[in-house]
Amino acid sequence: MTTRFDEIIDRRETNAVKWDSRKEVFGTEDLLPLWVADMDFTCPPEVIDAVVKKAKHGVYGYPKQPPAFYQAIQGWLKRRFNADVPKEWISTIPGVVPGIRMAVEAFTKPGDKIIIQTPVYPPFYSSVEDLGRHLIKNPLIEENGYYTMDLADLEKKIDARTKMLILCHPHNPIGRVWSKEELTRLAEICAKHNVFIVSDEIHSDLVYEKGTHTPFYTLPEALSQRTLTFIAGSKTFNTAGLFSSLAISNNAELLRTFTQTAAQFGVNHLNLFGIEAMTAAYSHGDEWLDELLVYLRENAEYIINFxxxxxxxVKMWQPEATYLGWLDCRGLGLPKDELRKFMIEEAKIGLNDGASFGEEGVGFQRINFACPRSVIEEAMTRLKQAVDRLG
Ligand SMILES: Cc1ncc(COP(=O)(O)O)c(C=O)c1O
Incomplete structure (x- = not known):
């Protein structure tokens, strides 16, 4: 049976980073791009209709968020996570990365220590280092492809200068959905030492077992009142180019500080089309997303079986969330630079090099499997032929 996600959509020469930046990123256009985290699928039809309707209006002046925007978000969070989120808990920011940077600016000072759990999404590093804060690594523990947090190491690394932890929840690139127990233990340690938590939950809609994701702001107030959570429909509905994300906190003063800082830097507004897209997606996107998750899971299963x-x-573990697979290529025995070269020049597939997520990622590659199954089949065939040639 074919589904809407089987359709090949030609994204070449559409100014899509994933396709049209191949030469700059990989040095060649002759490869299948399976890297940056957007999907080769169109977004839900209701989203396209809403954006087209606004585009046809023809007046693109400064927008505001109407009540329907907040109702859509609240309805979504209730249906998907059983979370009750008053409008007052929500603030707006064009992207999650700008949001993380604003949180670093608002709640820490230059020279403060900020913890990240590696391997992790590269902008976590730059958001800390570019702003003159001191990066502390709390590496995850890997055992047979399954990652857990090293909470003993975390507590050891916290001192009086440690002011923040940036959490990736669910975690990119290793695909874990942190359990409520893991989150609670992490939150207890951070609360005890007064460490602020930024919870990046951009991938939280893309969990394969409904009900497994615990939004940080749903933890008891004692554990969640010094946290700021970021969410967005951008990964979920493939609308990253519309630059619209949300910050959520149950602490009114903290949210005010964040919003004021974002306003100081002029990054508190949403994009006109982003508001329309988010309202439509959060109102009507459930069925589309449920279908997408079935398709993505089958893509992951295809890769694992192949x-x-x-x-x-080469091994891959079934992610609990995200359309990103973490390929353990250590069995190929290729040195760091050779592995990336091998994927580009021999397999002709464009992946994210594991080393870009931190030294723990050396020997790994990240594959974005949010594309039609036929593309995944082609990528796997190319990889097999290249590995066979290695002898
Ligand atoms: C964990 C994580 N946070 C943030 C982003 C990007 O957020 P934005 O485009 O809203 O800045 C990504 C994109 O891949 C991501 O994986």
Missing amino acids: LETHIPQ
């Missing part, structure tokens, strides 16, 4: 059968030197 690797087990044909390329046992």
